[in-house]
Amino acid sequence: MTPDKHPNWPEGHRCIVLDTVDSTMAEAARRASDLHYPTWIMAREQTDARGRRGRPWENPKGNLSATLLMKPLCTAQAAAQRSFVAANALLEALSLYIDRRRISLKWPNDVLINGGKAAGILLESSGRGPFVDWLSVGIGVNLSYAPVVEEAVFAPVSVAGEGGEPVPPGEFLVTLANAFATQEKKLDAMGFTRIREDWLKHAARLGDTITARTTTETIEGLFDTIDKDGNLVLITAKGPRSIPAADVYF
CATH class of the missing domain: 3.30.930.10 (Bira Bifunctional Protein; Domain 2)
Known part of the structure; x- marks a missing residue:
């Protein structure tokens, strides 16, 4: 069947x-x-x-x-x-x-x-x-x-x-x-x-420091949220970053 x-x-x-x-x-x-x-x-x-x-x-x-x-x-x-x-x-x-x-x-x-x-x-x-x-x-x-x-x-x-x-x-x-x-x-x-x-509610490592690697750079920051478009939002040493595409490591 x-x-x-x-x-x-x-x-x-x-x-x-x-x-x-x-x-x-x-x-x-x-x-x-x-x-x-x-x-x-x-x-x-x-x-x-x-x-x-x-x-x-x-x-x-x-x-x-x-x-x-x-x-x-x-x-x-x-x-x-x-x-x-x-x-x-x-x-x-x-x-x-x-x-x-x-x-x-x-x-x-x-x-x-x-x-x-x-x-x-x-x-x-x-x-x-x-x-x-x-x-x-x-x-x-x-x-x-x-x-x-x-x-x-x-x-x-x-x-x-x-x-x-x-x-x-x-x-x-x-x-x-x-x-x-x-x-x-x-x-x-x-x-x-x-x-x-x-x-x-079920996001892995929310509130923890993680690493996002795009095709051009590596960004480290605290995983704060995802925004209204689904972009990853990290709080970095230089302030918040909204990342549309990356590989995430932790």
Whole structure:
């Protein structure tokens, strides 16, 4: 049974399950013009999966690899806020299988369990006018296995390896799809302010000194908040800095 045949699958959403694909993100881009409903694309195996900034992403069988293709009527800036929508949804979904107190959200797009990387989020969009034509939200979750990544700053961990309940990828996708739909309703009803507030409640190292590395500089400061656009705000020796994109270390 595919996830969208599950009785708890969110209404109005579709699901495509593939045995093998280069990446669910690439598949979403190929199908974008033909899909008119929010559609999850899940693959049992990816041959060319990637993460942020084109980094490779390993996904052993038993882990979740999925992309949500959607067509929100919004600007590129608003579309980027779905990274935080996805993070909140992942936290809520994962908390059904592992103690939520072990889960934290690392800016800009990772979910940690006991300080190790358990899930990653990747956004891609396309559009020529004021609004995006489509948005893809790629999500990888280490449910059963933690890939081996040499010299990883945040060592990969899995839900099962950290003492969580075992869950098949398809079953977890049903939980995640519902959690994402709920977060979308929050965004529609209450705006990004509510999404931001919920994200900050679980932000990793909020109030601590962290390091942000952009393509041009390294910035150290106290992690104060994220602003109304989702930018990282650090209190540095030279005053507050708002950082739209960076890799974070602590």
